[in-house]
Structures are given as structure tokens and as C-alpha cells.
Amino acid sequence: xxxxxxxxxxxxxxxxxxxxxxxxxxxxxxxxxxxxxxxxxxxxxxxxxxxxxxxxxxxxxxxxxxxxxxxxxxxxxxxxxxxxxxxxxxxxxxxxxxxxxxxxxxxxxxxxxxxxxx
Amino acid sequence: xxxxxxxxxxxxxxxxxxxxxxxxxxxxxxxxxxxxxxxxxxxxxxxxxxxxxxxxxxxxxxxxxxxxxxxxxxxxxxxxxxxxxxxxxxxxxxxxxxxxxxxxxxxxxxxxxxxxx
Numbered sequence: 085x086x087x088x089x090x091x092x093x094x095x096x097x098x099x100x101x102x103x104x105x106x107x108x109x110x111x112x113x114x115x116x117x118x119x120x121x122x123x124x125x126x127x128x129x130x131x132x133x134x135x136x137x138x139x140x141x142x143x144x145x146x147x148x149x150x151x152x153x154x155x156x157x158x159x160x161x162x163x164x165x166x167x168x169x170x171x172x173x174x175x176x177x178x179x180x181x182x183x184x185x186x187x188x189x190x191x192x193x194x195x196x197x198x199x200x201x202x
Numbered sequence: 203x204x205x206x207x208x209x210x211x212x213x214x215x216x217x218x219x220x221x222x223x224x225x226x227x228x229x230x231x232x233x234x235x236x237x238x239x240x241x242x243x244x245x246x247x248x249x250x251x252x253x254x255x256x257x258x259x260x261x262x263x264x265x266x267x268x269x270x271x272x273x274x275x276x277x278x279x280x281x282x283x284x285x286x287x288x289x290x291x292x293x294x295x296x297x298x299x300x301x302x303x304x305x306x307x308x309x310x311x312x313x314x315x316x317x318x319x
Binding site: 129140177190195 | 236238243244245246247248251292294306307308309310311312
């Protein structure tokens with residue numbers, strides 16, 4: 085597709101359930117980010133992939149959060165044993181180049197997956 | 203640590219009037235600054251960026267931003283607001299610190315722009 089695609093758009097989970105959120109980045113984009121956006125807040129960084137390598141996972145709030153991008157394209161964010169504080173919109177973003185000091189390209193965001201934990 | 207601050211939760215302007223959405227930053231080294239817009243139930247869309255060069259940066263939809271190093275500010279501006287500009291606006295700075303040198307974006311809290319007819 086033309087843009088970053090995320091699914092599901094909406095997910096309601098009972099506390100304790102596991103959830104998986106999918107991101108299809110723009111074809112050929114090397115870099116992929118996951119962000120968490122709580123209600124009324126700005127997005128907060130979770131993790132970063134360069135192709136299939138997860139180079140930064142410093143933003144993951146706990147070991148219940150796990151992300152992967154096994155073939156360097158589609159990525160999945162998994163949350164185990166969901167808690168109410170996990171309720172948020174999870175945004176995926178991709179960019180064409182490498183996200184180091186030299187590259188300052190813009191990020192292309194998906195519409196997000198809204199997770200509600202009851 | 204790198205950070206940005208958006209001091210206004212909401213900005214109200216009348217259609218046709220100029221608008222300003224404020225952003226200040228705190229970085230070590232040269233700042234790489236961005237503005238994004240978010241419409242309801244949509245992802246963030248890139249508006250403009252400042253990396254180096256001219257302090258006045260022009261972006262999408264008639265928006266521009268002025269980089270002011272002495273005031274550590276990067277305010278978003280538009281000469282004549284449209285009702286369709288009503289949305290949530292985020293200022294962001296690139297964070298190049300850390301062992302991975304990720305270059306991840308650090309976002310402000312966001313400012314809701316309401317343009318009234």
C-alpha cells in the first residue's frame with residue numbers, strides 16, 4: 085500500500101490477556117519505530133528496528149512488551165498479560181533511510197491501534 | 203536529556219487570522235526540530251523540519267516555523283488560518299543520544315488548534 089498500515093485499528097482486551105499489534109511499513113523502508121500515545125499525551129518512543137535488527141528497545145515499559153520484525157518488513161508488537169495502564173494508541177512509523185546522525189528524514193506514521201484494557 | 207515543551211494546551215483563532223503555536227526545546231548540540239499534525243483518529247503527518255540553514259522553514263499546507271536559537275524556540279506559524287487547520291499539533295526534537303544512536307523523535311505534549319469560522 086501507499087502508507088503505513090496498522091491492524092487492528094481497535095482492540096479491547098480483558099486484563100491479563102495477550103495482544104498482538106501488526107504494522108506494515110511502506111515498502112522498502114529500512115527504519116521502523118513503535119510509539120505509545122496515551123490519551124491527551126504526545127507519542128512516547130518504545131522501540132526501533134533497522135531492517136530486522138532491533139537496535140533500541142529502551143522505551144519498552146516492561147518485559148511484558150515484546151516487538152519483532154523477523155524479515156525486515158512487517159513488525160509485530162506483542163503485549164503479554166495486559167494491564168489497564170497499557171490502554172493507549174500504539175503508533176507505528178517508518179522511514180526510508182537509516183536513522184542515525186546523518187539521516188534526518190521524516191517519519192511516516194500509521195493511523196495507530198487503539199488498545200483498551202478492561 | 204533532549205526535550206520539547208508546548209506551553210499551550212489549546213490555541214483558538216478566528217479563520218483568516220494569523221496563528222502561532224509555540225514550542226521551546228532543550229538539547230545538547232544542534233537541534234533537529236520537527237512539527238507534526240494529527241487529525242482525529244488519524245496518524246501523525248509531517249509538516250516541516252529544521253535541520254540547518256535558513257531560520258524560517260516552510261512546510262506543508264502553508265505552514266512555516268521560525269527557528270530562534272537565542273530563545274530556544276521553534277514556533278509554528280501560518281499567516282491566515284483555515285477552519286480545516288483545526289487539529290492537534292506536535293513539536294518534536296531528534297534525540298541522537300544513547301548507544302544505538304537511534305535518532306528517535308521526542309514529542310511535546312501537543313497543542314490543540316481550534317479555528318473558528
